[in-house]
Amino acid sequence: MTQRVYDKLFVGGDLSGIQKFLYNITSKKAAVSLKGRSASIVDDMQGYYRRAKNVVISAGGVILPKDELYCSGGKFFFIARVGEERMAAVCRALDECLSECREEIWKEHRGQLGINISYVAFNEENDYFYVEGKYGEPPYEGMEKGPGQLWRVASAGFAQQKNQRFKEHILQNYDDFFGNGKALKMGAGYEVCAITGIEFDTVGMKKAEYTIPGTDKKEPITVLPSVKKQIEKGEQLSKDPRKGFKTFEQYATTDKGNEGNTYLAILRMDVDGLGKRFVKGFNSLAEYKTFSENLCKFFEKDVEEKLLPGKGYRDYMTVIYAGGDDLFVVGRWDKVIEFAKLVHNETAKRFSREGITISGGIAVVKPKFPIAKAAEMAGEAEDAAKQYRAEKNAFHLFGKTVTWDSEFEYVERYKNLFTRYISLYDKSYGFSKSILHKIMLYAEIADINKMHRQQGKPLNYSYMWHMSYYLTRFMEKWKAYDRERNEEKRRVKQELYEFCMNLRDEQLTKPRNLELMAVAARWAELTIKDINK
Numbered sequence: 001m002t003q004r005v006y007d008k009l010f011v012g013g014d015l016s017g018i019q020k021f022l023y024n025i026t027s028k029k030a031a032v033s034l035k036g037r038s039a040s041i042v043d044d045m046q047g048y049y050r051r052a053k054n055v056v057i058s059a060g061g062v063i064l065p066k067d068e069l070y071c072s073g074g075k076f077f078f079i080a081r082v083g084e085e086r087m088a089a090v091c092r093a094l095d096e097c098l099s100e101c102r103e104e105i106w107k108e109h110r111g112q113l114g115i116n117i118s119y120v121a122f123n124e125e126n127d128y129f130y131v132e133g134k135y136g137e138p139p140y141e142g143m144e145k146g147p148g149q150l151w152r153v154a155s156a157g158f159a160q161q162k163n164q165r166f167k168e169h170i171l172q173n174y175d176d177f178f179g180n181g182k183a184l185k186m187g188a189g190y191e192v193c194a195i196t197g198i199e200f201d202t203v204g205m206k207k208a209e210y211t212i213p214g215t216d217k218k219e220p221i222t223v224l225p226s227v228k229k230q231i232e233k234g235e236q237l238s239k240d241p242r243k244g245f246k247t248f249e250q251y252a253t254t255d256k257g258n259e260g261n262t263y264l265a266i267l268r269m270d271v272d273g274l275g276k277r278f279v280k281g282f283n284s285l286a287e288y289k290t291f292s293e294n295l296c297k298f299f300e301k302d303v304e305e306k307l308l309p310g311k312g313y314r315d316y317m318t319v320i321y322a323g324g325d326d327l328f329v330v331g332r333w334d335k336v337i338e339f340a341k342l343v344h345n346e347t348a349k350r351f352s353r354e355g356i357t358i359s360g361g362i363a364v365v366k367p368k369f370p371i372a373k374a375a376e377m378a379g380e381a382e383d384a385a386k387q388y389r390a391e392k393n394a395f396h397l398f399g400k401t402v403t404w405d406s407e408f409e410y411v412e413r414y415k416n417l418f419t420r421y422i423s424l425y426d427k428s429y430g431f432s433k434s435i436l437h438k439i440m441l442y443a444e445i446a447d448i449n450k451m452h453r454q455q456g457k458p459l460n461y462s463y464m465w466h467m468s469y470y471l472t473r474f475m476e477k478w479k480a481y482d483r484e485r486n487e488e489k490r491r492v493k494q495e496l497y498e499f500c501m502n503l504r505d506e507q508l509t510k511p512r513n514l515e516l517m518a519v520a521a522r523w524a525e526l527t528i529k530d531i532n533k
Contacts, residue, residue, distance in 0.1 A: 006121040006132045007083050009061065009090060010147075012154040013052055014161075015045050015074040016114040022321060022328065023375035034371065036234025038321035038328070040226070041074070043233075048115060049076040052097060059093035060086035069285065070292040072300060073324015077154070079285065087121055094119055108226040118157030120150055127283065147288060148279040155275070193224045251317060251331045252367035254533045262530050264367045265336035266378040269343060269360030271295070271325035272392040281354070291354060298350060299323060307346060313339055325358075328375070333364045334527060340395060341412075344404050357404070359385040361396035364526070398522040400515055410513075411520045418524035421496060423531055430477050431496055433528060436521040439508070442467045443518030446511060471504040 022038060049071045053063055060082065067079035082090050098117040105115050122131045127145045131153050223231065249260035282288040299322045308314050317331020317339060327343065329336055340360055347358045361381025365374045381396040388394045388401040395402055402408045418436060425431040445463040452459055478500075481493035507513045 004123045004125070004130055004132075005084055006087065006123050006130075007081065008122055008124065009056070009080040009082050009087070010120040010122055010131075010150040010154060011052060011056065011078055011080055011094065012118045012151075012158070013045075013048055013076040014116040014118070014158045015041070015048070016116060016158075017112055018074045019379065021109070021112045023372050023379075034234065034320055034330075035237050035318065036230040036232065037227075038323075039233050039237065040230045041321070042323060044113075045074060045076065046071065048101060049078075051101065052076070052094065052117060053078060055093045055097040056080045056082075056090055059090040061090050066286070066289065069289050070296070072292075072296040073326055075324060077151075082121075091119060091121075108224070110224060112226075116158045116161040118154045118161065120153045120157075122150060146280075146283050147285050148282065151275075151278045155279075193222070193227060246318070248330065248367045248371070253332065254530050256533060258533055260367050261533055263333040263364050263526065264330060264369070264374070265333035265362045265364050266371070266374045267327070267329040267331075267336050267340055267360060267362045268375070268378040268382045269327040269340065269358055270382070271347070272357045272359050272386065274325050274356075277354075277356070294350070295325065298347070299325065299327065302346075303327065303343065307339070307342055310342070311338075313342075327360070330371070333362075334530070336362060337397065337523075341408065344395070348404075357391070357393035359392045359394050359404075361385050361401075364398070398519050400519045402516060402519065407516055411516050411523065414517060414520035415523040415527070417499065418520060419527045419531075421499070422524070422528055425492065425496065429492060429496060433525065435471075435474060435500075436525050438467070438470055439514075439521045440518045442508070443514050446514055467508055468504055471500050471508075475500045475504075 018041060022041065053068075057063060061080035062082075063078055063080055067081070069077040069079065071077075080090065094117055098115070101115045101117075105113055120131050122129055124130075129147050129149050131149055248264055252262050252264050253259045254262050278288070282291065303322045304319050308317075308319060313331075313335060316335035317329055319327070319329050321328040329339060331339070340362065344358055344360075347356065359382065361378055361384060363374045363377035363381060365377075385394040385396040385401050386392050388396075389403070393404050395404055395408055402411055421431045422433050422436075426433070442463045445460065449459045449461070475497050478493040478497040481490055481497055484490035484493055503517070507517060
């Protein structure tokens, strides 16, 4: 077997716990820090990235501009040209760097976040990447071309470290980690961080000032060290007129100016199967670098600077976090749904050649609903979209998952028709919103049947003839449209009659269409409420 020289190092960093950390807001006073919290994640990750590179360079490695592969969304990757004689020293330096970073991140975040650094010594020959080292395997022949092996081994290193991320701190600072063997209680030298709810000794707490949005009043609060920086960052961003910072109540404002009188939506989206793409989707590091740069540009820059200003979306929502392949948006519910569609369409336009799709989900809540819980609900909706089918590329809203490629358009079309007919023809032609409630009721019964089928319980199909009977009665008022002498009235009556007949005889006879129609009905119901307000 050929004796290979492993003279390069593939280095990766992973900031774990971002999702839970980003949304762990337990105090209403934390609204201003939410944007600052996401911005601090970006700053922290950039800091760890620079630190790891400087450590490698100081220990004798060389990093060329083309070797800086990726830094976004809680991860970074770069290549270091080391040489066999300096490899051991560089690896030791990275291990020391990791220990120092972990100690610092513990003091700052008390376990909310963790940092992992994984590295792989490798050799590249004719587009084959042979790995050896801390998390690697002996070189072998017959492997696939491309750098995917590097990501596979580095990811295994991340997973191993995540399972032991507090190991060093526990061994070296047992009393600090476990509170001297005593449960941390409020009082007696302990307080609770006003933002995260974490109990902490007062020695490590920081005093910060919180400015109540829309006023000049400031209140002192006690927070973790990292939270103080987040609040300051949030205050700074809130004063930037380009960011259009508003309170959640201000985003939940109807078109007639009724502040806080409609719903908020929390949107979470991310790219489908990106990890597999990294492992199997690139023939060279240069190809990966180009793709990652385009992806970062889209999420970190274009979403905020190009998509958000379009159609005045900045007046209705704010992008809390956009990094790597993740997106977290809060804003007025109807505009957020529109924006999700825009992000999907733009993703398809830019990355369809690479086979990239995006899935997401929203939670629709009142503006004073706890943001942490709403974010959790949006995360569950996002998970449901990703689990709906193998190819993913779906969106979860109002309790149901719809596919982007066909079903979302179907739902949106019927939402628009329901909204139009009820808004224009309720009082003059009797097309009332009761039809929305009936469709949602029948869909709910169909869902119960699904559950009963799984449980082996009797099924109830009476809703099917009830649905047909209801729509037939609903149509009676327009049945004699051909006798109408007024041409405009005859046209409207015929349109309403044929629309309901199509629902009864074509659309709602199909189980999946009934599910989708219920989503359209709920969407239309909320839209009509806002119109009336």
